[in-house]
Amino acid sequence: MEYDNEMEVSFKAAGENEAFARTVVCAFILGLDPCIRDMNDIKTAVSEAVTNSIIHGYFGSKSGCVRLWCGISKTTVYIEVADDGKGIENIPLAMEPLYTGRPDMERSGLGFTIMQSFMDDVKVESAVGKGTRVFMSKQLGRAEQE
Amino acid sequence: MDISFERHKNCLVVNILGDIDHHFADLVRDRIDNEAVESGAKNIVFDLSKVDFMDSSGIGMIIGRYKYTLNKGGFTAVTGLSVNLKKLMLLSGLYRIIKIYDSVEAAEKAV
Numbered sequence: 001m002e003y004d005n006e007m008e009v010s011f012k013a014a015g016e017n018e019a020f021a022r023t024v025v026c027a028f029i030l031g032l033d034p035c036i037r038d039m040n041d042i043k044t045a046v047s048e049a050v051t052n053s054i055i056h057g058y059f060g061s062k063s064g065c066v067r068l069w070c071g072i073s074k075t076t077v078y079i080e081v082a083d084d085g086k087g088i089e090n091i092p093l094a095m096e097p098l099y100t101g102r103p104d105m106e107r108s109g110l111g112f113t114i115m116q117s118f119m120d121d122v123k124v125e126s127a128v129g130k131g132t133r134v135f136m137s138k139q140l141g142r143a144e145q146e
Numbered sequence: 147m148d149i150s151f152e153r154h155k156n157c158l159v160v161n162i163l164g165d166i167d168h169h170f171a172d173l174v175r176d177r178i179d180n181e182a183v184e185s186g187a188k189n190i191v192f193d194l195s196k197v198d199f200m201d202s203s204g205i206g207m208i209i210g211r212y213k214y215t216l217n218k219g220g221f222t223a224v225t226g227l228s229v230n231l232k233k234l235m236l237l238s239g240l241y242r243i244i245k246i247y248d249s250v251e252a253a254e255k256a257v
Binding site: 015016018019022037040043047048051054055105106109110111113114117 | 199229
């Protein structure tokens with residue numbers, strides 16, 4: 001697929017970079033003049049995916065790297081969040097509402113549910129011991145039509 | 147990002163300024179718990195009127211404080227929700243266990 005515009009950044013899997021990740025995506029798509037609702041939905045979905053990489057992929061060790069890619073085609077935003085962490089053994093289970101792989105933490109288990117609700121499409125690919133890739137898309141402007 | 151507290155009778159009001167993500171939730175969790183224990187309050191009211199952004203980490207943090215107040219026989223409430231935060235409360239089902247009020251005063255009256 002050919003995109004009108006693309007960007008990619010990588011950063012250390014540290015909690016303080018969650019804000020950086022969602023801000024950089026917002027800055028990148030600003031040229032499309034998104035409404036506040038679309039912007040908030042995308043910010044939240046990016047935050048969830050990056051948090052998953054940090055606390056599940058790398059188990060909060062700050063030892064790895066998270067790659068964030070964003071593409072634009074017409075009025076649709078495509079986002080990929082990828083890590084080289086431990087991977088997900090059972091993707092359907094991990095995507096179930098309220099399921100958390102970190103019962104030791106105060107996690108709500110709603111990360112993937114929020115991504116699916118706030119974006120039009122969410123795909124997850126993962127290999128145990130190799131990493132996880134979350135690919136999401138959202139067409140801008142639909143919220144205004146609702 | 148900042149957090150401040152007000153002690154009102156049996157109610158601890160938690161004022162949060164900034165984005166509540168995993169990083170910030172981790173930072174404030176212990177501070178809220180320490181303040182709750184020190185104040186002896188059995189109810190917690192979160193004033194989120196200065197929170198522009200929250201994700202599921204914020205939901206987890208609020209549920210954790212809800213469990214604390216439940217054990218004390220009290221309750222947890224939230225006020226000052228933006229449209230985005232309201233959407234998150236509805237999606238997560240949090241509104242079923244955490245009461246939403248228009249103001250801190252309204253939440254305290256309900257105690």
